[in-house]
Amino acid sequence: MKLSKMLISTLREVPAEAEIVSHQLMLRAGMIRKVSSGVYNYMPFGIKVIKKIEKIVRSEMEVADAQEFLASALLTSELLIESGRWNIFGPEVFRLKDRNEREFCLAPTHEETFTDIARNEIKSYKQLPLNLYQIQTKYRDEKTTRLGVMTSREFTMGEACSFDASNEGLDISYNKMYNAYTNIFKRCSLKCKDVEADCGAMGDLSSLEFMVKSEVGEEEVVTCSSCGYAVNMEKATSTSEPMKKEEFKELNKILTPGIKTIEDLEKFFNTTNKKFAKTLIFKADDRVIAVMVRGDRQLNENKVINAIGGAKKFELADEGVVMASTSAIVGFAGPIGIVADLLLVDSEVANMYNYIVGANDTGYHYENVNYGRDFKGLVGDYKKVVEGDKCSKCESQITIDRGIELAHIFKLGTVYSQSMGATFIGQDGKNNPLVMGRYGIGINRTMAAIIEQHHDENGIKWPMSVAPYQVVVVPVSIKDEEQMKIAEEIYNKLKGIGVEVLMDDRNERVGVKFKDLDLIGIPIRITIGKKISEGNVEFKLRYAGDNEIIEIDSVMDRVKQEFVNNNITL
Known part of the structure; x- marks a missing residue:
């Protein structure tokens, strides 16, 4: 794409409403624009990043043998009453009625839909295991929206449910999805920690959250460096100090x-x-x-x-x-x-x-x-643990950090299948409840977390795997015919081998172009300037920060090498 034909609107000043770095940079780089509190439009650069993350999710879901479908964003009250969650959900759920006074809600999550599909479609153990997933818009009326897309009221979520005949089968499905999520975050160049978590209204077996460390995070993560114990504060336990025994005194x-x-x-x-x-x-x-x-x-x-x-x-x-x-x-x-x-x-x-x-x-x-x-x-155990308490596993001192939850995986067991009558005929010829797992990853949160971990004072430093564009070619002067000729040649060659490439052909000073491109965070910048008279161009990696002078003839090989270094296939 040529930048002269694109919608690009960067901001020099930090918006007053934005508290955290990811929110500030997404607004400044023109990735998003605010509609209302907690609601955003995703602009061209922003939606490209979202689609890149979704593509990674889809590829890992395929490895995990999950099949994609798409559910309605509207949930009927009947379905949620059946599962018992209509009255458990509080004011965070958007509720509405149709013209016939039938009650619905905008889906905050889709467990009931998954279960309803399973009970209607799965009849026999021969159809198991089954894993379904979707990438769908969710709606929650969050109490606070101060963290930008981290706490937005409308967000995209990758959500899956697995169905098995036994707990042993669930363990296999759960481990597949654990590996899938681990790979997703690795491919997004995110440093995540998986921590034990409370199941809340979801079920009663076990669950893990994938957290990124952040000073502005709304979650507290309790960890022990000695034994590796890691748990969300909601579920955290500690060993109490031994009490010295005393004789009972008079009340x-x-x-x-x-x-x-x-x-x-x-x-x-x-x-x-x-x-x-x-x-x-x-x-x-x-x-x-x-x-x-x-x-x-x-x-x-x-x-x-x-x-x-x-x-x-x-x-x-x-x-x-x-x-x-x-x-x-x-x-x-x-x-x-x-x-x-x-x-x-x-x-x-x-x-x-x-x-x-x-x-x-x-x-x-x-x-x-x-x-x-x-x-x-x-x-x-009803107390909240504090820094310095003894680990409940090894009795070393625990530490507490703030974090942001990006994904959550649950072993639901038969909580939903029993309440909603989702059964299958087993090998013994009897009806058995489906054994379920539930898995969710926040796409928008993942995007923001990448920015939190990959930025500097000049802007975003996108990893190659999720960057809106991988390379940008910058002619210093669009009025210089030789510069434009070389820029066009490099641009077209890169396009020809499948590189997602931009050419900054705007009639702007080169300093303005560099500031915009550093803010937006394109990983590779190739600058065509006066050194073309010597057969050279400038090659810069945004995530490394170093400028190199390389020969024009070596540009293609140098770009290809960076793709290899980042495990990106052309």
Whole structure:
């Protein structure tokens, strides 16, 4: 393509709305343009990158024996009610009605559609295993859209479901898809880490997330450098410090007027926050849930939601609910005599001795409280791990980094097939539920993550595999006939061997051209200038930053060598 015929609109200034590098550079390089909060148009350069990533996904899906299909973006409420997710999904789902008042939603994900196809089409074990995938637009009303296309409300997702006759078969399908995703990110030149993840509303077997490290990431990733343990914060566990055994002391009720916070209690009792256990009260749909964690700990709400079997709405209780549960104002809740549907006790609290809690009486606390003697509840792991905690696998210290999720793979088992009646006739002649796996990769997120990992102060440094164009030929002066002649010859030869090549034939100063091209990030730049009188041109690799003077006759071989170096086939 000739740049003089293309829509190219670069920005010199960083848009005020863009917080992260990928968002800034996508706007500045003219890859995207904002429609509204979290909604974007993909401009010519941007859509070419998207298509390149999709092509890589398709080729790896073929290796994994997955077949492509395309589902409707509209999901009926009946299908989601059948799976149980219509009422689980919250305000992030776009819901609508047709003229006959029939309810639909814009698909945030398509598990039900995959399952519906399988139950209608798969009859026998002879049709298994089966793996279907699609690359489809999804819709989610994200609460925050500050990360550009990382958190957009409309996005492209590669999504697959595998169907097997057994858990052993699922393991094989799952491993194929794990390898496929690993190869996708490798081919996109992305450094990803796969971490254990919570299944959430998807199922109950196991799952992995593919994360890229990022200071602006909305996910927290817990890792151990000693044993390789890596897990999303939602699922992270740690080993508690061993408690020194003590004799139970006499329970005392202490007047603590006006003291509500852990910090106030530390001063009043002249001790550390580890000697306190705080009781937090939540409303989970129509239930009142009380949860206890040590005074220095934060609660992991995801663990609590899983422990109570899920909740459509989970939030801190208001003052009225707290008063009804504790007979006290906020700040004095405790486990002794609390009125709640369920009391969850973190295992750390259950193993403490002679600690301090709220007395469910305004202005009072109990000291020398002990689990088992003074109260009981459902003991489990409800705390949020922190930097420096001991790894639950090897007891070395864990570290916590921020990351961005690019892909997620699940072993769903029979969660959907049982709820939706997706069965097959096995070798034994009996009906059996299909054993499912679910796999998803964010195409737009992958594009943004590549920019996050491949950029400099001048702009994007696209890897060859996903660059909108691989080579750009730049005549310094379009008024110089010899420069234009050589530029055209090189341009046409490159096109002839299948290289995706641009020619910057715009009537602009060469400095403007270079700034635009560095910003857009074309991997190879061939500059045709005054050195053609010596039979030479300038050859520059955007991702290396070095300029070379090479002979005109060696240009084709030099370009071909870069393709070989990047494992790109012409």
